[in-house]
Amino acid sequence: MKAADVIGSAVANTFRSKTRTILTILAIFIGAFTLTVTTGLGTGINRYIDQTVAEIGADDVMTVAHQAEQSTADDGPREYDPDAVTTRQGPVTQTVDPITQDDLDAIAAIDGVVSVEPVKRIGVDFVEAADGGTPYAISVGSFIPGMEVQLAAGAQPDADADDAQVVIPVDYVEVLGFASNEDAIGQEVVFGLTDATGAAQTVTAEVVGVSEAGLAGTGGSASPNTALTDELYAVQTTGAPEGQSDVYASATVRFDPSRGDAATQALKDDLSDAGFSATTVEDQIGAFKTVIDAIVLVLNAFAVIALLAAGFGIVNTLFMSVQERTREIGLMKAMGMGSGKVFGLFSTEATFIGFLGSAIGVGIGMLAGTAVGGALATSLFADLPGLTIIAFEPVSVLSIIVLVMAIAFLAGTLPAARAARQDPIESLRYE
Template sequence: MNKRDMIDMALRNLWKRRLRTALTVLGVVIGTASIVVMVSIGIGMNKGFASQLENWGSLQVIDVYPSGGMEYDKETDSMKQTKKQDELNAKAVENFRQMEHVQAVSPVLEDYLYLTAGKYMADASFIGIEPGAMTALGYQVEDGRALSEEDSKAIVIGGGVEFYNPKLSWEMRNASEPPQVDVLNEKLGVTWDWSYGTRDADKTIKPVKVDAVGKMSADGNNGWTVIMPIRELEKIQKEKQAWEQKQNGGSSNGNRQKSKEYQRVMVKVDEMEHVQQVQQKIKDMGFRATSLTDELEAMKETTRMLRLVLGAIGAISMVVAAISITNTMVMAIYERTKEIGIMKVIGASLKDIKGLFLTEAAFIGFSGGIIGIIVSYGASFLVNFVAQRQGSTMQSAIPIWLALGGIAFSTAVGVIAGYLPAKRAMKLSALMAIKTE
């Protein structure tokens, strides 16, 4: 019996008992849909976590800090002292650039300064980076453009930075709406004089003129920050330190800048799956390294048990469906005993008889899997719709591999469930089977 004849006969046998076949397929549909939907919720939760963390920054960026501090050790579940090796300086930055899978590297300077716009001012956290690496490091611009290699006096402002009139009291500022400043078309300056614009302002401090070339979203971790070229921020810090030195009678606290050791270095990895690998290499060099993937892994760990429970619930439905397939195939053998005997008498091999019943069982699993995946997509859409209406972060996501895996799994369950009935059909005596009415 060739493959085509076997498939044709299997389909005709299933169609003869279409009600029973439909009910058995329904069991597979429920089992497949249960597993896929339950697993998709777990996948959706992980995607939701990743989406939330992306508002804080890029998941492919590693923050590197000078060595000599304390860090968490997963193996011992405790804090341990990091070993002191190289300084986090230009040499270390160049070593990071030479690492495999590293796409971009930038030292980072941070300071709390003030923006000036005419009679208004705004306080913000200033971050100095290599301007050409801004986009690669995950800083997304909503209006205007990002910094480029040619920029020196350019800045990009977070949408949450608010200006105010320094001549007004705190009570008046809080009671009135903040002034609307078109930063992309306004002449701006940077100063460290917190009393700028008032009678107490230090006339010796001249704001450094800058041009805003872009704005970031007010949402997320960078809504209240200002990004500027690191070399320009270094100049401002030197001027600030010189001013502080005069104010303090000649003393200065700029030891870190004198040693040319950076406060932080950002390392962009080409793919998220390589982040932990690169991060561990940096730690092995003696530096402290953290990334948002650490937070993501912790979130995934907390939901792992929930995902196992959801998968187990779906698996129970599939076990019931497998029992239903086995029952259907056993009943088919009892009803077709004489037919099996005739097939053996006219020359059908045991392999053909076994293949026929396994093909019927496979078709039940396959068709149930196809319909189950369709139902799963509908259920997934419904879950996402209800979650969105209620403002919940829960969501369902069915990637293509899960859909194909669901169909393959249901087909395999059908074949496995039909194996014992097929073996039983093979063992039937041809003479006894023909005598059976």
């Protein structure tokens, strides 16, 4: 009997006992369905997290600042330092020394630093359409090359362009008088801000994109290109006392992530030894992603347990099949069919049962996941555009089918081995 004949015979014999086989397939279906949905959940959430990471910054960027001095209310009054930058998070107050040009030079000299640029914090008073209208309060974020704003329309800001460009939040399109997201592209807006002398100033920029709201909240602020950031900062610091226009709260350091995690950690350690704290995008959102992965892993574990239970069903199904077909096995062996092909016949039956259960489970799981994800996207998660809570990747889907078939094959080895070991004479005498 050729290999193709063995496969054909195994497929044909699968449904000799239809009820028993269908119940076994149903058990496999439940496990494959659950594994498909939970894997899709992890894929969808992690994909959205990756989009959010791209909005926060590039994977080759660190945010560097002087190490903070922390104090609480119990520490008593702190001596005033006019040059320090102070932030407050709950009961904890952090005081950070500003980054100066000397600090930038010191950071640039550290091994592993590709480049370093100061982070220019911009504070604008309002934005309005170029042809006038009602001004609206708005914030302006820091757009680092390599970041990707989640766009509703238009394009990313061009960091190398000489003209001032900006991506405005989708909530500002209508109030600024634009008919649609697409209509806003190519229009001009005016930012109003106050310089260091208290005088009102304005800066005009071209709208190149409209941003959606994101998990990180970047969709709520305007994203300028480098030219607009420099212009806004220059206007903002006009009239500032000498030495105060070139101090910054933090700096952006570029490094080479391809050197590996060990090199990245070594760079962080060197910066720490120099008195700086360094934070990557992975540090900012990595803990959140780890929690999501852990939850999905636990859900997948329940699905695997269901599959293992289905594996015992396969063992039972094939043991009964071997018992019922004892005389048939004896006849096949008496006609010259080797033990290896007998083993292959029954193990192929087990694998085929696993394939049927997994294919049906994965197919229905994808349909159900897509339907539920679409419904949630327009209801519960309507405020998070771009979030597909359940998403599927071809590699993951195929991996589930292969995994289930492997479990089914292993489950079928015991009854298949028993069939292969049977003595043809004794089998032919079996009643």
